[in-house]
Amino acid sequence: MAAGARVTAGIVATGSELLAGRVRDANGPWIAERLGRLGIDVTEIVLVGDRPEEMAAALRSLAGLDLVVTSGGLGPTADDLTAAVVADLTGRPLELDEHMEKVVGDIIARFADRLNWDADALAEANRKQAMVPxxxxAIPPVGTAPGLAVPPGDDYRxxxxxxxxxPREVQGMWDDAVASAPVQALLERTEPFAETHLRLFGVPESEIAATLRAVGEHTDLxxxxxxxxxxxxxxxxxxRRAPGDEAAAVxxxxxxxxxxARHGAAVFSRTGExxxxxxxxxxxxxxxxxAESCTGGLLAGRLTxxxxxxxxxxxxIVSYSNEAKANLLGVPQQVLDTHGAVSTQAVQAMARGAIERFGVDVAVAISGIAGPGGGTEEKPVGYVCFCVRTxxxxEIVRDPVLPGARGDVRERSVVLAMHLVRRILTPRDQAVS
Amino acid sequence: MAAGARVTAGIVATGSELLAGRVRDANGPWIAERLGRLGIDVTEIVLVGDRPEEMAAALRSLAGLDLVVTSGGLGPTADDLTAAVVADLTGRPLELDEHMEKVVGDIIARFADRLNWDADALAEANRKQAMVPxxxxAIPPVGTAPGLAVPPGDDYRxxxxxxxxxPREVQGMWDDAVASAPVQALLERTEPFAETHLRLFGVPESEIAATLRAVGEHTDLxxxxxxxxxxxxxxxxxxRRAPGDEAAAVxxxxxxxxxxARHGAAVFSRTGExxxxxxxxxxxxxxxxxAESCTGGLLAGRLTxxxxxxxxxxxxIVSYSNEAKANLLGVPQQVLDTHGAVSTQAVQAMARGAIERFGVDVAVAISGIAGPGGGTEEKPVGYVCFCVRTxxxxEIVRDPVLPGARGDVRERSVVLAMHLVRRILTPRDQAVS
Structure with a gap:
């Protein structure tokens, strides 16, 4: 990497559904992560509608960067105009790529019946898709539309x-896109970052912030x-640091x-797994x-x-009702009557029942009060009991009160249960936490 | 609404984690949807990092709009500089709001121990948060940071x-934000759109596109x-249309x-439910x-x-293994041997088993080949059997081949199963589809 010369990039995702708030953009974050791995510094992600003037304005606002990646607005329909906008900005007239015309023609032919188009519309769409600045x-299509890697223009850097x-098409053509000559020319000026990905469970963000402040008192971060x-x-x-940057390594x-030193026991991954x-x-x-109650099958869903x-x-077994807990998992009625369906005793019985019913060597049971109703002073909303048993x-038994609304409590319970299974399966002397 | 005068808006979300691609922005789409309901036209969503110059550049790029909504970059830490950037752009110097200083002071005091801050840092954070252009x-905080509604400046429209x-704080203070004088002044110039939300199941997007093209041939859309x-x-x-626009109503x-006329049977909601x-x-x-196999509990998770x-x-019951299908749901071994675990006969037996085991009046069973392995010529990846039974x-029995990768097949199966339950529970003469 040339000293100090960071390669910068912006991302433009187009689609009026993104601005209606109905759909979250999946491409921006995915592309940003991939660019980051390549050592490219993403400074902005812009979502715009389907109008060519919006796309052009967004591309112009990123004119100071080294790379702009667009997603969307390619395709056979009339409002898909990204290629024309980029051709115009870079001063590179669109020309027919005959090889791509054939490739696209074969693909569109397969979709033709479904699209309910006549032969003229088909030929036009075909030609439109094969026009290259x-x-x-041109990057071979994964769906119906080829991608384009366009070098800088006289007036567009x-x-x-x-x-x-x-997203499937973006991800499917990514490697080809990176391998294209215009992108390779950029990558010669950069080098992938050296990255460390620590993952901790059970440590609040504020504690890490305090730890970083403490390091910052004696080391330049x-x-x-x-x-x-x-x-x-x-x-x-x-x-993330530039390879060869000594100060960054320190x-x-x-x-x-x-x-x-402060949170070692909570670190469960050092590689981003x-x-x-x-x-x-x-x-x-x-x-x-x-054996799940309040999580309603989400843990089994996640494990599968x-x-x-x-x-x-x-x-x-999703034993949402008490009858199911008794009949299908063999939780004794006396446990339900004395301690209640949300109790450490109930989850212990549920875990034993799951081991017997399924003949497995590990079982995990969850029963809790996900809310918003059903809480009491003794067992408030968020009180969830866990038992992992071999x-x-x-056995490992836990009964924390988890924060958040119903959905949070359920999802957090699934993750906590997975970490408890991890603990019971991790040999003591190899434990990372 | 003044004829033709659309109120336009842009959204800027800040946070370097958004540009690292690790987190998807949840605020942009949520705010966009809310603005849309108010009759405001969102033309751009921009995600930028935490540096003030990036925030300033993004705000300047939206200078032609009527409203800019920012999220993030508020708060007590040093890199949270949105208020200062906005004050500078609008030419409105920051002044201490003494009422807000007290409100914020009370809130920060509660967090102080956790943040591990000394008294000086605390007082500084407190003052910083109470500075208002x-x-x-100032919009009262839901978490620790107040919001701000800032009128246009001399050089910033x-x-x-x-x-x-x-997101919890954004959503929690939204009503107060909309009620603030600067936003109300804008809303006087607009009127909520009239909206119709049709929901269809089982119709590909390309067919709706063809239907819209057909309408467009005789009506101006x-x-x-x-x-x-x-x-x-x-x-x-x-x-979505402006109320009172006759052509839009036509x-x-x-x-x-x-x-x-073309897809009536597929419409399951006319109100966006x-x-x-x-x-x-x-x-x-x-x-x-x-009774779930390939969906592994996701349907139960969704229903709960x-x-x-x-x-x-x-x-x-998540009967992922054949033993579980036989032992826990009573699927006859002969069915599994003759027809296989993925067969209409197996899901019929699973549904019957679920009705018996749980004593319910509706049961839904799913068994399929989610992939990527396990497919055969006769039963390819994506082949999923469903039985809904009362x-x-x-009974309703279906065995489609669903497209997509493993996750798609599983999620699509859950949704299809829900629609089959809807059908069996919808009286014939009231059916919307």
Missing amino acids: RGAT PTVLVLPGP APLEIVTCLRDFALEVDL AHDAVVAEID TIDEILFDLLSGHTIAT EPAGASAHVQGG ADGT | RGAT PTVLVLPGP APLEIVTCLRDFALEVDL AHDAVVAEID TIDEILFDLLSGHTIAT EPAGASAHVQGG ADGT
């Missing part, structure tokens, strides 16, 4: 990478990019050392079943998300 | 509404704002009539249980999402 590289709207955020109830601390080591990935690996060779989950997940009788 | 209205970052999008596997068609009626809301109402007086779900949801023996 002079000097630009940024390289422009034009991608389609559907300015050369280090630190992003902390809460995602999926885990605290993510991402440290800052990095000081931050990691202080986090380890999610709890799902970690648990999937830990469950190898085991079988697991769930990865392909291959059937190797360890046997199933689960077939040999080892 | 001259002539602006838009009214600026400054809101905090956390330009005065009508039409946003179509796929959300939660349903097609949303939102029609266009609206023509579009609704043609959609009814979700399938979840519709199903919750239909389930009143009924009890329901689920609304508060009050325990009135009708008894529970569910205690009186009425």
Whole structure:
């Protein structure tokens, strides 16, 4: 990386549905993360409507950057005008790419019946999609629309990478887009950042802020990019630095050392792995079943998300009613009567029942008061009981009061349960937390 | 509404975590939807980092609009500089609001211990938060930071509404923000749109596009704002028009009539209700249980999402393994051997089992091949069997091949199952589809 010369980028996502607030833009964050990995500094993400003048205004507002990536506004319909706008801005007239005309023609033909178009409309759409700004590289389509990598123009400094709207297509053509000559020319000026991705569970963001302030008192943290955020109830601390920057390396080591000293027990990943990935690996060779009340099946749903989950997940019982807890999991009526359906005794019985019913070696049970109603002074909304049990009788039992509204309590319970399973499956001497 | 005078708005969300791609901005879409309801035309959403010069550049790029709403960059820490940037742009010097100083002081005092700050830092943060641009209205805090409604400046045309970052705080202070004098002054120039929200299930976007083209051949659709999008596997068609615009009303009626004529059977809502809301109402007086394989508990999780779900949801069984299908749901081994676990016969047996086990009057069973592995020529990835059954023996059985990757197949299956439950619970003569 040339000293000090950061390659900067902006992202423009187009689509009036984004401005109606009905749909959240998925492409901006995805592209931003990918650019970050390449060592490119994203300074702005702009969402605009479908009108060409809005797209042009957004592209002009990013004229000081090195790279602009657009998503959406490509495609066969009349209001998809991104290619024309970019051609105009960069002063590169649109020319027919005959190879791409054939590629697109074959693809559109397959969609033709469904689109209910006549032959004339079809030929026009075909030609429109195969028009490429002079000097630009067409990127083969994943859906119906090719992408474009457009070098800077005489009056427009940024390289422009034009991608389609559907996230699947953006992600599917990303590697080809990065490999295109105009993007490679930019990447020669940069170098991927060195990144550390710490993941902590059970530490509030304010404590990490205090830790960082403490490090900052004796070490200059300015050369280090630190992003902390809460995602999926885990605290993510991402440290990013230019390779070869000595001061950044010193800052990095000081931050990691202080986090380890203060919060080491809460660190569950040092490589950015999610709890799902970690648990999937830990469950190898085991079988697991769930017994859920307030989470209503969300934990089982989450455990079965990865392909291959059937190797360890046997199933689960959603015992939302007391009858289901008694009949399907064998929770003794006396436990329900004496301690209630939300009690450590009830989840212990539920976990035992799940182990028996499914014949598994690990079971996890959850019962709680997700709210908004049903809370009492003794057991308020957010009070959730957990039991993780193995077939040999080892148990972890917890009964915290979790903050947040109904949805938060349910989702947080799922994540907490996953971390408890992680703990029971992590051999003591290898534990990261 | 003054003829032709549309009130326009832009939204700026700040936070470097948004540009690192780790977090999706939740405020932009939420604010955009709310502004739309007020009759304000959102033309751009911009996400920028935490640096004041980035925020200032974004605000300047929106200088041609009537309203700019910011989120984030408010708060007690040093890098939260939105108020200062807005004060500078509008030429309105920051002045201490003594009432707000007291309000904020009381709030910060409660957080002080957690923030680990000394008395000096505390007093400074307190004062900083209570600084209000001259002539602006402070909006009482929901969290720690007050919002600001700032009238236009001599050299800056838009009214600026400054809101905090956390979505809960944005949503919590929205009504007060709208009621503030600077925003009310803008709203005098507009009028909420008349809106129609059609929801269709089972119609591809391309068919609606063809229908709209057909209407456009005999009716001018330009005065009508039409946003179509796929959300939660349903097609949303939102029609928005200025009240009193005759041409828009004609266009609206023509579009609704043609959609009814071509796709009437697929329309499940005319008021924007979700399938979840519709199903919750239909389930009143009924009890329901689920038997899930490939969806792994997601359907039960979704049915238990609304508060009050325990009135009708008894529970569910996630029979991920064949043993669980046989042991817990009583699916005959002969069915599994002859037809396989993914078969209409298996889901019929699963639904019967769920009705018996849970003693409910409606059960829904799902078994399919979510992929990416496990597909065969006869039963490819995406092949999913559904059975909805009532205690009186009425059944709906379906076995489509659903498109998409594993996650898509699972989520689409959940939604399709919900629509099948809706059908079995909707009396024939009242059916909207």
